[in-house]
Amino acid sequence: MSNDVQARIQADYERLLKILPTDIRKVLAPIIASAEELKMRFGRPLKIKHHGKWHTYPEVQITQDHLTDFKSRFGHVRDDNRAGIDGTGHRISRVPSADGKGTDGYTVRVARFYSGLAEVLRPVLHENPSILICGLAGKGKSTLLRDVARIIAEKYDANVTVVDTSNEVAGDGRIPHPGIGEADRYFVPVKAEQHQVILEAIANNSAHIVVIDEVQTKLEADTIFDLNAKAQFVATTHGDDMPEIIQNKPLEALFWPEPIFRWALLIREMGLYDLYDLPEAVRDVREGRRPTPRQMFHALAGQQTDEEGQGEAPSKAV
Numbered sequence: 001m002s003n004d005v006q007a008r009i010q011a012d013y014e015r016l017l018k019i020l021p022t023d024i025r026k027v028l029a030p031i032i033a034s035a036e037e038l039k040m041r042f043g044r045p046l047k048i049k050h051h052g053k054w055h056t057y058p059e060v061q062i063t064q065d066h067l068t069d070f071k072s073r074f075g076h077v078r079d080d081n082r083a084g085i086d087g088t089g090h091r092i093s094r095v096p097s098a099d100g101k102g103t104d105g106y107t108v109r110v111a112r113f114y115s116g117l118a119e120v121l122r123p124v125l126h127e128n129p130s131i132l133i134c135g136l137a138g139k140g141k142s143t144l145l146r147d148v149a150r151i152i153a154e155k156y157d158a159n160v161t162v163v164d165t166s167n168e169v170a171g172d173g174r175i176p177h178p179g180i181g182e183a184d185r186y187f188v189p190v191k192a193e194q195h196q197v198i199l200e201a202i203a204n205n206s207a208h209i210v211v212i213d214e215v216q217t218k219l220e221a222d223t224i225f226d227l228n229a230k231a232q233f234v235a236t237t238h239g240d241d242m243p244e245i246i247q248n249k250p251l252e253a254l255f256w257p258e259p260i261f262r263w264a265l266l267i268r269e270m271g272l273y274d275l276y277d278l279p280e281a282v283r284d285v286r287e288g289r290r291p292t293p294r295q296m297f298h299a300l301a302g303q304q305t306d307e308e309g310q311g312e313a314p315s316k317a318v
Contacts, residue, residue, distance in 0.1 A: 008178065009112060012088045016110065019073035019085065021066050027057050032110065036138060040066060041095065041105035067103055075172075080191035084172025089142065089179075091168050111143070111168055115179065117271060118147035120297045124275065125151055128262040129209055132254065132278065133236045134245050135267030141236040142168040142213050144267065148234060149211045150181035158184050161207035163197050165214050183211065195223035202231050209234060218250040225253035228260050235261075242266060242276060246285045255282050266293075271300035 013032050017025050024046060028035060035050040046060040074092060077083045081094040089111030097104045117140070118125070125131065129152045135141045146169045153160040160183040164170045170185040171177030186201045188194045194212075198220075201207045212235040215221060224233050239245040242264065246255050254260050255278075264276040274293035281291035 012090065012111065015085050015088050016090050016108070019070065021069045023060050024066070027060060035110050037110065038108045039105065040070065040107075042067060044105075062105065067105065070106060071103065078189070078191065080166075082166055082191075084167040086173035087171055087175065087177065089146070089168045089171050089177060091166055109168070115147060115150070117144050117299050118151050120299045121148065121265070121273070121275070122151055124263060124295075126155055129156070129234060130232045130261045131234050131263040131265055132261040133234075133265045133267065134239050134242070135236075136238065136240050139240075139267045140270040141267060142166075143270075144265075144273075145169055145211065145213055145234070145236050146177070146179045149183045150179060152209060152211075152234065153181045153183035156209055157182050159206065159208040160184065160211060161186055161201045161205055161209070162211040163188060163194065163201055163213075165191060165194055165212070169211070169213050195219050198223050198227065202227055207231055211235070214238075215251065215254070218253070221251045221253040224260055233260060240266065240268075242281055242291050243285050246282055246291075258282075271298060273297040273299065 017029055017032065020028065024040070027046065028038060028048060031048065031050045035048055037049040039047040040062045042062055042064065044062055046057040046062060048055050048057065074083055074085060077094050081096065083092040083094070084090065085092070091109040091111065093107040093109070094103055095105040095107065096102070125148065131148065133141050133145055133148070149160060149162055149169065162170050162180055162183050162185045164185055165188045167187070170180050176185040184205065184207070186197055186205065188197045198210060198212065201210055209232045212233065215224065215235045215237045224235070237245065237251065239248065259278045259282050261278050264278045264281060266274040266276070268274065273296065275295045275297065276291055277294045284291045
């Protein structure tokens with residue numbers, strides 16, 4: 001990892017630590033490099049997920065003072081109960097109280113700037129950038145999407161626009177995170193209006209390739225279908241089973257009558273990818289067969305494997 005990348009990661013950590021209440025900051029600081037998520041819940045002990053497991057810290061009982069102090073240190077909470085930290089991809093999620101007016105806690109997702117996770121995908125992205133990235137929460141979809149945007153923008157420059165729903169891809173604040181390279185960025189002020197922002201990015205911003213984090217609704221899928229003749233799309237969606245993703249009713253416009261995307265990528269774990277030829281996968285599902293990955297990649301080891309799992313074609317990656 002280069003010194004510049006390491007310095008950026010450390011700077012992002014510091015921005016998060018700076019806004020945390022003092023006792024929480026002291027607990028998180030020594031383990032932040034391996035931390036994935038932390039939970040502050042009123043009346044309960046602090047919980048931090050690091051090294052893949054949840055750990056409880058009974059010495060830090062979350063009080064109203066913790067919640068009030070924390071809220072005073074970051075900006076506006078959006079309509080989807082999310083907020084960000086200026087210049088980073090860290091995500092804050094508010095937990096509403098029973099009446100919907102108060103706040104019973106916060107969840108903080110720790111984001112990291114990894115440059116190189118998508119390097120093993122460079123040949124397929126330059127062949128055709130249209131890709132749907134799939135995976136469960138916490139598997140690194142947004143992190144990978146950021147690096148995919150960077151690589152695509154190396155070829156297509158500012159014709160690539162990131163429609164940033166949660167600000168996890170290009171970061172919060174007016175200046176986009178350097179992890180997206182030369183790609184442009186459009187904010188999504190209201191999650192429910194993401195479909196409108198996609199339209200504006202193409203109509204007003206000359207976007208030829210639109211990068212979208214979290215395609216979840218029928219309206220969003222239908223919007224992509226309607227605009228498919230005007231732009232190519234790169235997106236993420238939730239799921240870890242390709243037939244189930246293809247048959248997901250709200251997203252059917254992405255796959256029927258013909259798939260919008262050239263590729264589908266299933267993230268098994270951070271850096272472990274199964275690449276599908278999406279038209280072929282859709283055809284298999286229609287005919288009752290289970291799709292088979294075209295290629296398997298191990299980005300962290302910098303290698304591609306064939307369908308039998310045998311290593312070949314080493315590639316540069318972090």
